[in-house]
Amino acid sequence: MSESKPLGGKIFTRAFAVAFLFALIGGWFLIQRFAQGLGAVSNMSDGFPWGLWITYDVVIGTALGCGGFAMAILVYILNKGEYHPLVRSALLTSVFGYSLAAFSVFIDIGRYWNFHHVLLPQYWNFSSVLLEVALCIALYVAVLWIEFSPAFLEKGGGPQASKGVNRIMFIFIAFGVLLPTMHQSSLGTLMVISGYKLSPLWQTPFLPLLFLISAVAMGFALTVFESFVSSLAFGRPLETKMIGKLAGVIPGLLIAFLVVRWGDLAFRGAFGAAFGGGWPMIMFWVENILFILPVVMLLPRPNREKAGTLCLAAFWMVMAGAVYRFNVFLVGFSPAPGWSYFPAAPEIFVTLGIVSVEVMGYLIFVRALPVLPEPERA
Amino acid sequence: MKCGECREVDVGTTSRAGNLSRRDFIKICSAAAVYMGLPAAMGAKIAQAATARRLPVIWVSGQECTGCTESLLRTDHPDFAHLILDLISLEYSETLNAGAGEQAEAALQASVKAGGYVMVAEGSFPLKDGGIYCKVGGRTIVDIAAEVASSAAAVIGIGSCASWGGMPSATAVDMGGKSPTGAVGIAEALESKGVKTPVVNIPGCPPNGYNFLSTVLYFVTFGKLPEVDDKARPKFAYGRLIHENCERRPHFDAGRFAEQFGDDGHRQGYCLYKLGCKGPETFNNCSTLTYNDVGASAWPVGMGAPCFGCSEADVGFTAPLHSPARPIYVTPPALFTGVDGGPKGKATTGGALVGGAVIGAVVGAGIVTAKKTGKKAEEES
Numbered sequence: 126m127s128e129s130k131p132l133g134g135k136i137f138t139r140a141f142a143v144a145f146l147f148a149l150i151g152g153w154f155l156i157q158r159f160a161q162g163l164g165a166v167s168n169m170s171d172g173f174p175w176g177l178w179i180t181y182d183v184v185i186g187t188a189l190g191c192g193g194f195a196m197a198i199l200v201y202i203l204n205k206g207e208y209h210p211l212v213r214s215a216l217l218t219s220v221f222g223y224s225l226a227a228f229s230v231f232i233d234i235g236r237y238w239n240f241h242h243v244l245l246p247q248y249w250n251f252s253s254v255l256l257e258v259a260l261c262i263a264l265y266v267a268v269l270w271i272e273f274s275p276a277f278l279e280k281g282g283g284p285q286a287s288k289g290v291n292r293i294m295f296i297f298i299a300f301g302v303l304l305p306t307m308h309q310s311s312l313g314t315l316m317v318i319s320g321y322k323l324s325p326l327w328q329t330p331f332l333p334l335l336f337l338i339s340a341v342a343m344g345f346a347l348t349v350f351e352s353f354v355s356s357l358a359f360g361r362p363l364e365t366k367m368i369g370k371l372a373g374v375i376p377g378l379l380i381a382f383l384v385v386r387w388g389d390l391a392f393r394g395a396f397g398a399a400f401g402g403g404w405p406m407i408m409f410w411v412e413n414i415l416f417i418l419p420v421v422m423l424l425p426r427p428n429r430e431k432a433g434t435l436c437l438a439a440f441w442m443v444m445a446g447a448v449y450r451f452n453v454f455l456v457g458f459s460p461a462p463g464w465s466y467f468p469a470a471p472e473i474f475v476t477l478g479i480v481s482v483e484v485m486g487y488l489i490f491v492r493a494l495p496v497l498p499e500p501e502r503a
Numbered sequence: 504m505k506c507g508e509c510r511e512v513d514v515g516t517t518s519r520a521g522n523l524s525r526r527d528f529i530k531i532c533s534a535a536a537v538y539m540g541l542p543a544a545m546g547a548k549i550a551q552a553a554t555a556r557r558l559p560v561i562w563v564s565g566q567e568c569t570g571c572t573e574s575l576l577r578t579d580h581p582d583f584a585h586l587i588l589d590l591i592s593l594e595y596s597e598t599l600n601a602g603a604g605e606q607a608e609a610a611l612q613a614s615v616k617a618g619g620y621v622m623v624a625e626g627s628f629p630l631k632d633g634g635i636y637c638k639v640g641g642r643t644i645v646d647i648a649a650e651v652a653s654s655a656a657a658v659i660g661i662g663s664c665a666s667w668g669g670m671p672s673a674t675a676v677d678m679g680g681k682s683p684t685g686a687v688g689i690a691e692a693l694e695s696k697g698v699k700t701p702v703v704n705i706p707g708c709p710p711n712g713y714n715f716l717s718t719v720l721y722f723v724t725f726g727k728l729p730e731v732d733d734k735a736r737p738k739f740a741y742g743r744l745i746h747e748n749c750e751r752r753p754h755f756d757a758g759r760f761a762e763q764f765g766d767d768g769h770r771q772g773y774c775l776y777k778l779g780c781k782g783p784e785t786f787n788n789c790s791t792l793t794y795n796d797v798g799a800s801a802w803p804v805g806m807g808a809p810c811f812g813c814s815e816a817d818v819g820f821t822a823p824l825h826s827p828a829r830p831i832y833v834t835p836p837a838l839f840t841g842v843d844g845g846p847k848g849k850a851t852t853g854g855a856l857v858g859g860a861v862i863g864a865v866v867g868a869g870i871v872t873a874k875k876t877g878k879k880a881e882e883e884s
Contacts, residue, residue, distance in 0.1 A: 168851075236756070353873075353876045354872055356879070357872065357875055357879065363876065363879060363883060431877070431880070432876045432879065432880035433877020433880060434873075434877075435876075436873040436877070437869070437873035440870075440873060441869075444865075444866070444869070465849055467854055468854055469851060469854045470856070470857040472854070473857045473861060474857065
């Protein structure tokens, strides 16, 4: 594992300071949330018991954290060893994405003092989709940290230190592929059971499949985008060649997604709702344009060799997956007449704070631990 | 005490009290079976037993307000007429006797002489000064109760007064901390007279008519009294705390309490614990059975009045009405926070501004990153 090495350099940069400021603001509102209750900072209600925190921090956050999952499929299942240098940075994003998603659940649930119940078998309800998601995510957080542990070991003891762990790592890699397959699709199942409350534009028994495909696509896209961002931020050479090949997976995944998505809409005869007016109509088209854009941009091979196009396409792909999840969990969801939801400002600041902690964590880890590939090998 | 020892009054298959069809009758018996936690199929057995023989009942009233009878009069399936004319044979009741005076007392004497009946005691029984504080026909009620009970198959104490003295046994400071009449429940009154007939208590002020009715039907069907707890209350009705199944329990768990009568929390149906609700220390089934067949929430806590613990010996008429209960199983954490408060739902200017800014910043950053990447790629090549 000599292909990665710590970046070194000053940790408290200007970017770090900005992230720190947002983390402080988020922390201030978190204190209010625990001192005065959910109502003090959040617009959630009995009609919308899930708001921004679950939709962004958990549903989108874990999908963004699917980089580790997507790369594991590619490198270990499909045996494409050439992409191995990208695995560890993708894993790092997953580690933070998932750990903070679990933390978001803790701040989101009203009776947070019962949080540990999810780990106690006597409280399990086996007909609950949420139980599957919760257990899977809890287990996967642990698996991710184990998968990432060689970075810590190599930091202290050099490249040889992780040999022991690596010998049994295949078990955790196997879990690391199995678990997200289960819970990323179950995140879709969560909304299948909401029945007619979800607009026909999104309600379908295919939700689990659509969530799984889009999560894998988002994982790849974020790995691509992140590679460019770290090249820019840390002044490293671009990894266009490897990244361009990797991005070749994305159009295929997206076409599969769109075939299922539009085929299902047509089959259910729900397409009329796409012209039904209101926010659902607008957001449906925003979502679909965002999905089609990266296909159009990445399908011609020459485009995949242009760093700028690659980067923008990956960004639109990430946005498409995010908007799709927002649509399913909030925009298309109408519990009963009269309920509405838009996140309150403090709620958004808490989410920004959590994202900032992720950014800070990433900055510290890539500088201190062997995460990013050595430039000449990239 | 076997019901075989009970005297059979008459055998009827059709209703004497109106148009009760056999189907309705079996429904009533099945409902009673369910109240007692028996399988619904037991309803048929109960119906069979209840039609095979009508259980003679003698109702003895001590120091009471007639509230228990009044409450029973308001049950609906079966209504009281069916109860006393079809299911049991009410032979003597001061409230409901058709006759009066010597005629009524003669009926009582005849019935006692015949034996094989169940005695229902309503109200408390004064023991002080030889029991002179409550008399009927010149005799003290304690003597009458002892005489009736000594020939009875079983005694059912209906209401808190008959169970352990209830309101008349409440102590008074100017009486030296004692009850003015030395009022006690039927079990203690019979014990003082050396009568050993088994007693089952149906406490409550008033008790739910169905708890009484189910106990009677259980006796008719199985020939024995139902299983009771240490206060001689049937376990099927008094086995659980009111608090355990209370409709306001989620508010308790989440720390949402009404702090004053009529305050915001009280209007929203929050937990009444802080207003002195004794649900956490009172065993009864009010929260699941409710009263008088008028639908959901027809019980004190459902109406916003804290439970005062009427069916608990040392709570109702003893503990101050609005002092907090002494919870038996669970105590409310002091640090619970509410989930309500703050503006709901609609986008506020602040939220929309911050949300818009974030979306703008993210999209902007994405595009700028792509542009810079393109530029950097040109420089590198």
